Amino acid sequence: MGLAPFLLFALAFMLLPAGAILFGSFQDAKGAFTFLNVAHLFRPGILRSYLLTIEVSLVTALGGAVFGFLLAYAVTQGGLPKTVRGFLVTFSGVASNFAGVPLAFAFISTLGRVGLVTVILKEAFGISLYDAGFNLYSFWGLSLAYLYFQLPLMILIITPALDGLRKEWREACENLGASPLQYWRHVALPILAPSLLSSVILLFGNAFGAYATAYALTGGFINLVPIQIGAQIRGDVLHDPNLGYALALGMVVIMTLSILGYTRLQKRASRFTRS
Amino acid sequence: MIVARNCARSRNSAGPRNSAGPRKVWSWLWLVLGSLYFLVPLLATFFFSLRGKKGVLSLVAYAHVFKDPQFLTTFTFSLEMAVLTIAAGLALIIPTAIWVHLRVPRARVLIETFALLPFVIPPIVLVFGLIRLFSRPPFALVTSPALLVAGYVVLSFPYIFRAVDAGLRAIDLRVLTEAAQSLGAGWGTTFFRVVLPNIRVALLSAAFLTFSIVVGELTLAVMLAWPAFGPYMALMGRDLAYEPAALAIVSFLLTWGSIAFMQMLSRSIAGRGSFTGGVH
Amino acid sequence: MAYVELIDLVKHFGRHTAVDSMNLGIMEGELVSFLGGSGCGKTTTLRMIAGFESPTSGRIRIRDLDVVDVPPNRRGVGMVFQNYALFPNMTARQNIGFGLKVGGKPSAEIDRRVNEMLALIHMEELGSRFPHQMSGGQQQRVSLARALAASPRVLLLDEPLSALDARIRVLLRGEIRAIQRQLGITTIYVTHDQEEALSISDRIVVMRDGKIEQLGTPFEIYNRPATAFVASFIGSLNLLSAVVVEPDAGTLAVDGQRIAAAAPIQGAAGRMVRLSLRPEMISLANGSAGNNHLTGTLSNVVFLGSIVRLVLRIGGNELFLDTFNNPHLALPAIGARVTAGFPPEACILLE
Numbered sequence: 001m002g003l004a005p006f007l008l009f010a011l012a013f014m015l016l017p018a019g020a021i022l023f024g025s026f027q028d029a030k031g032a033f034t035f036l037n038v039a040h041l042f043r044p045g046i047l048r049s050y051l052l053t054i055e056v057s058l059v060t061a062l063g064g065a066v067f068g069f070l071l072a073y074a075v076t077q078g079g080l081p082k083t084v085r086g087f088l089v090t091f092s093g094v095a096s097n098f099a100g101v102p103l104a105f106a107f108i109s110t111l112g113r114v115g116l117v118t119v120i121l122k123e124a125f126g127i128s129l130y131d132a133g134f135n136l137y138s139f140w141g142l143s144l145a146y147l148y149f150q151l152p153l154m155i156l157i158i159t160p161a162l163d164g165l166r167k168e169w170r171e172a173c174e175n176l177g178a179s180p181l182q183y184w185r186h187v188a189l190p191i192l193a194p195s196l197l198s199s200v201i202l203l204f205g206n207a208f209g210a211y212a213t214a215y216a217l218t219g220g221f222i223n224l225v226p227i228q229i230g231a232q233i234r235g236d237v238l239h240d241p242n243l244g245y246a247l248a249l250g251m252v253v254i255m256t257l258s259i260l261g262y263t264r265l266q267k268r269a270s271r272f273t274r275s
Numbered sequence: 276m277i278v279a280r281n282c283a284r285s286r287n288s289a290g291p292r293n294s295a296g297p298r299k300v301w302s303w304l305w306l307v308l309g310s311l312y313f314l315v316p317l318l319a320t321f322f323f324s325l326r327g328k329k330g331v332l333s334l335v336a337y338a339h340v341f342k343d344p345q346f347l348t349t350f351t352f353s354l355e356m357a358v359l360t361i362a363a364g365l366a367l368i369i370p371t372a373i374w375v376h377l378r379v380p381r382a383r384v385l386i387e388t389f390a391l392l393p394f395v396i397p398p399i400v401l402v403f404g405l406i407r408l409f410s411r412p413p414f415a416l417v418t419s420p421a422l423l424v425a426g427y428v429v430l431s432f433p434y435i436f437r438a439v440d441a442g443l444r445a446i447d448l449r450v451l452t453e454a455a456q457s458l459g460a461g462w463g464t465t466f467f468r469v470v471l472p473n474i475r476v477a478l479l480s481a482a483f484l485t486f487s488i489v490v491g492e493l494t495l496a497v498m499l500a501w502p503a504f505g506p507y508m509a510l511m512g513r514d515l516a517y518e519p520a521a522l523a524i525v526s527f528l529l530t531w532g533s534i535a536f537m538q539m540l541s542r543s544i545a546g547r548g549s550f551t552g553g554v555h
Numbered sequence: 556m557a558y559v560e561l562i563d564l565v566k567h568f569g570r571h572t573a574v575d576s577m578n579l580g581i582m583e584g585e586l587v588s589f590l591g592g593s594g595c596g597k598t599t600t601l602r603m604i605a606g607f608e609s610p611t612s613g614r615i616r617i618r619d620l621d622v623v624d625v626p627p628n629r630r631g632v633g634m635v636f637q638n639y640a641l642f643p644n645m646t647a648r649q650n651i652g653f654g655l656k657v658g659g660k661p662s663a664e665i666d667r668r669v670n671e672m673l674a675l676i677h678m679e680e681l682g683s684r685f686p687h688q689m690s691g692g693q694q695q696r697v698s699l700a701r702a703l704a705a706s707p708r709v710l711l712l713d714e715p716l717s718a719l720d721a722r723i724r725v726l727l728r729g730e731i732r733a734i735q736r737q738l739g740i741t742t743i744y745v746t747h748d749q750e751e752a753l754s755i756s757d758r759i760v761v762m763r764d765g766k767i768e769q770l771g772t773p774f775e776i777y778n779r780p781a782t783a784f785v786a787s788f789i790g791s792l793n794l795l796s797a798v799v800v801e802p803d804a805g806t807l808a809v810d811g812q813r814i815a816a817a818a819p820i821q822g823a824a825g826r827m828v829r830l831s832l833r834p835e836m837i838s839l840a841n842g843s844a845g846n847n848h849l850t851g852t853l854s855n856v857v858f859l860g861s862i863v864r865l866v867l868r869i870g871g872n873e874l875f876l877d878t879f880n881n882p883h884l885a886l887p888a889i890g891a892r893v894t895a896g897f898p899p900e901a902c903i904l905l906e
Contacts, residue, residue, distance in 0.1 A: 002374035003382055009367055013425045014392050017404025024407055071309045078302025088306075094534040095313060098527060100493050101508040105523035106316040108512075109323035116319035148316070151309070168640035171607055174628040176654035176705065186653070190644040209397025212493035216509050226399045233403055233498050241407075248400040255395045263391075271687060272643040 021252065024245030037246035046228070050250065053208055053225040056139060060146040061203035065196065067147075068154025076162040089159065092152035099149045100212030107145045107217065111136045137218045145213060150203050157202065161195035161269065191272045198265035205258035209251065225251055317527065324520035336517040340525070349507035353496075356420070356503065357489040360427040361482045364435045367428065369478075372439045373470065376448045390433040398430060398494040406498065417499065426495045431485040438484070442477025446470075476540045483537035487530045556619070558583040558741045559604070559709055564613035566599050566765075573599040575765035577613070586735050586742040588752035591762035592788075597745045600762075601711050604743065605634050617708060633702030635712045639694040641686040647673070647697045648682040654705035672700035675734060692723045699731065703738070710735070710742040716751065724748075728755050749789045753777065761785050778833075783905040786831050793837075794905075795872040797830040799823070805899070810870030814847035817899040831903040834864065837876035839887075840896030847902075849874065850894045853887050867893055 028034045040046065075085040098106075110117050113130060121127045135141055165188060173183040211226040220227055220236070225247060230236075232244025327335030340346055375382050396404070405426060409416040416422040448470065455465040471478075493505035508526070512519040557580030566574040574596040581587050589597035602608045604615055606627030615622050622630055641650050651672050652665045660668075673679045676696040686694055695715055702710060715731070716724040732755040735742050746752050752759050753773040761768040761776060761784075769781040780786035787794070797807040797814075802824055805816040809830065820828070840848050851869035860880065865887075867874045876895050887893050 002378065003371060006367055006371040006386075009425075009428070010389050010392075013405070013429050014389065014396065014401075017401060017408050018392075018396055019404075020407040021400060021404045067305075067309070070305045074302035074305045074309075077298075078305075079299040080302050080306065084306065088309075090535055090538050091313065093538050094531050097487055097530055097534060100491055101505055101512065102491060102523040102526040102530075105508070105512060105519040106320040106527075109520045109523070110316040110319035114516075116322055117315065148313070151312075166638075166640065168636045168638065169642060171605075171627070172634070172636060172640040172642070172701075173653075173657075174607075174626075175605060175632065175634040176657065176701070177628050178653075178657040179628065182657045186657070187642050187644065191642075205394060209394070209399070211397070211399040212505070216493065216512060219513070226397070229399050229403060230494075230498070233399075233406065244403065245407075248403050251400055252396060255397065259391050259395055 018252065021245050021248045024242055025249040027242055027245075029240075029242060037242045038249070040243055041246050041250055045223075046247070049223045049225050049228050052139070052223055054254075056143055056146065056224065057204045057207035059143050060150045060207045061200050063143070064147055064150030064154045064203050065200045068151045068199075069158055069196065071151070072155045072158045072162055076159060077165065085159075088155065092155040095152040096149050096156060099210070101216040103145060103148055103213050104216035107136060107141070107148075111141065111144070137222070142214060142217060142222065145217060146207050146210065149213075150207060153206060154199055154203060157199045158195060161192060164272070165191060194265045194269035194272075198262045198269065201258050201261045201265070205255050205262075208254060208258070320520045320523050320527075324517060324524050327517045327521075336521040337525075339515075340511075340518050340521050345502075345507055349502050349504045350490075352502055353490045353492075353504035356423060356427060356501075357486045359420075359424045360431060360489050361485050363424055364428045364431055364485060365439075365478060365481065368432065368435050369439055369471075372436060372443055373448065373466075376440075376443050377452065386436065390436055393430055393433055398426075398492075399498075401426060401429060402495050402498040420501070423495060423499055423501055426499075427485075427489050427492065430492070430495070431481075431488050434484045434488070435481040438477045438481035439474065442474035443470075445477075446473045480537045480540050483533040483540075487533045490529065491526055557581055557616075558585075558618060559743070560614075560616040561600070561604075562614040562616070564600065564603065564615065565611045566596070566603060566608065567611045572765050574603070574610075577765070577767060579760065579767070579770070581741060581743065583741050584739045585757045586732065586744060586755060588744045588746055588756040588759045589762055590746060590749060590752040590759050590788075591768075592747060594764075595762040596765035597760075597762050598713055599765075601713055601743060601745050604709070605632055605711055606630050631705075631708045633705065633707035633710045635695070635698050635702050635710070635715045637714045638718055639686070639691075639698040641694055641698055641701070643686050646683045646685055647678065647689070647700075650686075650697055651701045651704050653701065658705065668704055672704050675703070675737075676700045676730075691719045692727055695719065695727060696730075699734070703734075703740070708741065710740050712742065712744045714745055714747065717747070724751070731755070753789070761788065780831075780903065780905075783829065783831075786903060786905060791834055791875075791877075793832040793834060793874050795830045795832070795869075795874065797828055799826045799828060807902075809849060809872060810851075812849055812869070814849065814902070815899045816902040816904060820904065829905045831905055832874070832897060832901050833903075834875050834877040836901035837874070837895050837897040838878065839865070839876070840894040846896040846898055848894050848896050850892060853889055853891050853893045856886060856889065865893070867895060 025037050026033055026035065028036060041050075071088065074080060075088050107115075109115055111129070111134075112118065113136075115136070118129050121129060136145075169187055169191075170183055173187055178186070209226065211230060214222055214224050214227055215230065218227075220231065229244055229247050229251070232241055232247065322332075324336050325332040325334065327333055327337075327339065371386070375386055393401070405422060406417055408414070409422055416425075451469060451473070452465055455469045460469065491505055491508075492503070493509060496503035497506045497509065508519065508522050511522060559579075559581040561577050561579040564574055564577040566572070577596075577600060579587075589600060591597050599608060603610050604617075606622070606625065610623060613623075617630070617632070641647075642653065645653065648669050652669045655665045655668060669682070670679070673682050676699060678693065678696060678700075681689070681693065684693075686697075689697065695718075698715070699712075712731070716727055719727065728751055731744075744752070744756065753776075756773055758770065758772055759776050760770050763784055769776060769785045771779075776785060777789055780789065786792050795809050797809045799820050799822060800806040800808050800813065802820045802822060805819050807814055807816060807820070807828070807830060840846065849867075849869055851867035851872075851874065853865060854868045854873075855866040857864040857866065858880070862877045863880050863886070865876050865878065867876070874895060
């Protein structure tokens with residue numbers, strides 16, 4: 001079968017490594033079967049790590065979804081010139097890739113302790129961000145940085161769905177006497193709901209698995225699950241790779257749930273655009 | 276009943292009425308806010324990078340970066356990795372995509388499921404698994420760059436597949452190959468003289484996207500301890516102040532260049548998927 | 556008094572004039588078709604009546620009230636779209652009842668009205684289906700019911716049948732006309748299909764380049780076309796070059812053969828005119844007194860099912876005549892000399 005090379009490749013470099021993680025999480029240092037690693041996932045420190053990662057992912061997923069939707073709506077149906085849309089889509093394609101180290105540097109240059117915006121706010125407006133409690137290297141700073149690739153991702157995903165919102169539906173609504181609010185409430189939002197929801201889930205997963213940006217921004221000093229895993233790999237902490245595997249397993253479980261939710265909702269969304 | 280005909284007030288309209296006016300205001304508002312959010316960090320980084328010399332705007336930070344031998348070696352290394360990834364990825368995925376199109380359409384679901392794996396198994400988890408699997412003989416690949424390339428192929432595979440797939444769909448592969456065969460062409464000729472030239476644009480898109488993913492990649496490179504561009508940038512960020520900003524600008528221009536180029540190319544392919552994400 | 560009135564209606568899109576000073580009065584209960592090719596302005600005019608486009612200048616009055624400044628969601632006009640535009644997230648019932656729902660009517664009344672509508676379109680059993688579970692014809696019927704549910708004053712249809720296949724189209728246009736007659740609702744029907752317009756309209760407005768070419772009943776439009784455009788747009792038509800022989804007697808010559816028109820012709824002798832003849836007015840001549848005769852060579856016989864079309868070459872002209880299919884009748888062979896006959900009234904002279 002001509003698919004053999006690919007299947008071998010997928011097996012060797014996707015399935016087996018995943019399997020290695022799976023098995024590793026249920027083994028102890030000597031290779032015997034144990035549930036201990038998984039049990040340790042519920043230690044307060046680890047639990048807090050998952051909670052924090054979930055919080056960051058949720059905040060950036062919702063924030064990215066809302067603002068991304070507004071921007072995408074503005075360029076598709078909002079009456080703006082067509083060229084703006086092309087530009088935004090191209091830029092989103094770039095920005096959704098502009099993550100990791102360069103992004104971290106960009107935000108440090110902007111909102112770090114001596115970042116340009118921090119300095120301008122202090123010298124021109126007398127507002128001291130850091131005295132007010134803001135810290136780029138913490139939850140809100142990281143979320144702000146994550147938004148930089150979450151927003152474009154949302155724009156890229158939701159634009160086709162918005163294109164599927166036919167002009168005639170809005171006109172039919174108007175013709176039947178509905179106000180714009182009624183149009184949104186009864187027609188547009190119900191039709192868009194599966195796409196919106198699935199996008200939030202995708203964004204959530206996207207943020208949950210992110211490593212490079214967090215690492216480059218905080219130097220590894222933030223208690224996120226990917227960072228923890230990275231620390232385990234490099235032996236930075238109490239070298240307990242099996243715990244690391246369990247952490248990775250937990251992450252994969254969460255990501256799998258995300259992708260299942262996403263695909264199910266996408267199928268529902270396509271039902272509306274088909275008719 | 277005839278009504279007065281000369282009191283027609285001239286109304287200048289541009290199309291749909293009613294809610295279009297206030298809608299436009301909101302649209303411009305969000306566009307402006309969005310643009311600010313995206314442009315301010317870029318501008319700030321740029322200005323930061325010009326601050327290498329005290330009190331003056333200068334390109335000193337860029338000079339430091341370009342003169343650093345480490346910059347050249349790590350960048351070249353990542354470039355090589357990118358080229359290898361593109362070659363290996365295309366060599367693996369083009370035949371696969373063609374096979375799925377022509378012979379086993381049902382396998383498409385399987386392949387697309389695999390395309391979701393890099394999302395379900397993020398780079399940090401993938402590298403963990405790769406290390407565990409390949410650290411011991413007989414498969415001690417951990418010290419070989421082949422493993423890094425393999426990892427990069429895994430990461431870029433969804434995008435390469437979607438690009439090639441879109442390209443094949445756009446040229447209606449089945450019909451084209453049947454036409455070639457009815458004219459007497461063998462498989463080799465068909466592949467090299469009919470299929471490949473017609474998906475050139477898709478291949479270029481895939482290549483550019485892979486390039487941008489690999490060159491700035493951090494997770495795999497740092498965990499597998501390779502002297503790549505990503506880890507080099509991270510290292511710079513630890514000690515220096517303005518050079519990292521210069522690096523960020525350089526990296527952004529590179530990414531922008533390749534992605535923008537790729538999007539221009541891919542606009543000529545009908546029905547392409549969206550090339551989103553990347554590694555973070 | 557006209558129920559719907561368009562007064563000096565003009566629409567510019569940038570430098571392009573879509574509708575050029577249209578004046579029209581539509582009576583209550585009438586079904587008027589806007590007929591024309593693409594780009595003639597028929598859909599634009601309809602959309603202006605619906606309120607989706609604002610006229611550049613001119614007035615639109617419905618029941619003597621000026622509606623140009625009234626937003627589309629308050630005009631009391633029902634619109635049926637070309638691709639149905641049913642809300643995909645709602646069932647047929649919910650679609651039909653939507654106008655009443657946003658109008659704040661009590662649900663008992665909405666239910667009653669929806670049932671009425673479903674009965675009207677003969678889809679009582681299919682109320683809980685979603686659009687993607689319905690055929691094209693069914694969706695269009697639901698679309699019609701939705702537009703009628705809120706008892707609009709005027710019904711607008713924008714090429715409602717062009718997305719359906721031929722058989723369903725013929726069926727549905729009859730149903731639409733029957734419902735329209737039953738309810739007595741003033742209706743404007745936009746189409747590019749002249750057979751559709753001819754079969755269901757009280758009057759037809761033939762449009763071209765934003766202007767009205769001719770306004771009249773189907774009979775008038777077909778049998779007395781005012782311009783060459785209308786003549787060639789509606790039905791099939793023969794166009795022959797003829798020379799005026801005696802203007803006062805109304806005599807012409809085609810390829811040297813003399814024929815008589817039913818009325819005197821304007822202008823001088825020797826002038827070239829275009830003579831148009833409907834193919835069904837021509838028959839294989841058998842000396843009926845007073846008929847015109849033209850002799851030519853039979854160049855083709857086209858079998859169209861119920862009609863057989865004979866194509867004659869007369870000098871530099873081509874003439875085709877339609878005759879009903881009769882399997883027992885022997886037709887002349889190709890290449891034979893054949894004579895066609897037609898009454899003087901069949902002559903339509905165009906410049």
